[in-house]
Amino acid sequence: MDDAQEAILYRHAMPMFLWKTLQWLNVGREKKLLQAWKTTDAYFGNCITLRRESLCKGVDTTDMLSMYIKSEHESCKNDMFVRDAIVNMFTAGRDTIASGLIWFLWLVTKTPRVEAKILEELKLVAKMEDPKIKCVFNSDDLKGLVYLHASLNESLRLCPPLPLNSKGVIKEDVLPxxxxxxxxMQIILSFYSEGKMPWIWGEDSLEFKLERWIDHEGKIGYELMSKFFAFNVGPRTCFGKDIIYTDELCSCRYTL
Known part of the structure; x- marks a missing residue:
C-alpha cells in the first residue's frame, strides 16, 4: 500500500506525459504501483471469496465487508465494486487515523491543562463494574466526552492528517x-493553512484551545464545522467521518 500511495503522490507532482511514459515503460514507481495493485487485488479478492463462502455456510459477522456482501443493492453483487469499496475504506482510514492520533497525543502532552481536563472528564464518565479491571465505555459514553471530542477537533484543525487536497476541473467555472x-486545471486546497488563518479562527488560531469548540451549554458547538475541512464539508463530507471519530475517541480514551 505504501508503494502505491507514493506512486500516486508523485503523479500529482510531475507532468502527466512523464508518469504515463514511465507507466508505458513499466519502470520506476509506476512499476511498483502495478505490482502493489496486483498484490492488493489478489489479497482483497481472496478475502471477499472466503467471506462469501462463510456467509453461505451460515457464519454471520457484522464487519464492514460482510455488510457490503449482505447488502441487497445490485452493485454489491459485483466483487470488483465490493473490493474497491473496501480498499477505499482501508486506505482512507489507515494512515489518517494513525497520524491523527500521533498529532493529538503530541499536542495533549504539550498542554498539561488540556490533559488534566480530559482525564477528569474520563473519570466522571467511566463505568466501573469492578475496581480491579479497566473502565468500560460504550457508544453512549463516547457522546458525553465533550472535552475529548473538542480536543480531537482542535488537533485535526492544527494538524490535519490530510494537509492538502486537490480537485481537477472538468468544465469551465467561476469560483466564489x-x-x-x-x-x-488543478485546484489545491490547503487544509493545513486554512486551519491556522486568523481571519477564520481568530487571533489565537495557532493555540491548542479546545474551548473554541464548546458552546455556552457545555456541548460541542457545531457551527464551527462549516469552517472545519478535515473531513471536507457539504455533499463531499467523508462518509467514514463517524467511524473515524469513534475509532479515535476510543483509542484516545484508552491511551490517556
Whole structure:
C-alpha cells in the first residue's frame, strides 16, 4: 500500500506525459504501483471469496465487508465494486487515523491543562463494574466526552492528517472569489493553512484551545464545522467521518 500511495503522490507532482511514459515503460514507481495493485487485488479478492463462502455456510459477522456482501443493492453483487469499496475504506482510514492520533497525543502532552481536563472528564464518565479491571465505555459514553471530542477537533484543525487536497476541473467555472478555472486545471486546497488563518479562527488560531469548540451549554458547538475541512464539508463530507471519530475517541480514551 505504501508503494502505491507514493506512486500516486508523485503523479500529482510531475507532468502527466512523464508518469504515463514511465507507466508505458513499466519502470520506476509506476512499476511498483502495478505490482502493489496486483498484490492488493489478489489479497482483497481472496478475502471477499472466503467471506462469501462463510456467509453461505451460515457464519454471520457484522464487519464492514460482510455488510457490503449482505447488502441487497445490485452493485454489491459485483466483487470488483465490493473490493474497491473496501480498499477505499482501508486506505482512507489507515494512515489518517494513525497520524491523527500521533498529532493529538503530541499536542495533549504539550498542554498539561488540556490533559488534566480530559482525564477528569474520563473519570466522571467511566463505568466501573469492578475496581480491579479497566473502565468500560460504550457508544453512549463516547457522546458525553465533550472535552475529548473538542480536543480531537482542535488537533485535526492544527494538524490535519490530510494537509492538502486537490480537485481537477472538468468544465469551465467561476469560483466564489471570481477566479475562472478551466478544464485540466488543478485546484489545491490547503487544509493545513486554512486551519491556522486568523481571519477564520481568530487571533489565537495557532493555540491548542479546545474551548473554541464548546458552546455556552457545555456541548460541542457545531457551527464551527462549516469552517472545519478535515473531513471536507457539504455533499463531499467523508462518509467514514463517524467511524473515524469513534475509532479515535476510543483509542484516545484508552491511551490517556
Amino acid at each position: 472569489d471570481g477566479s475562472v478555472v478551466k478544464p485540466g
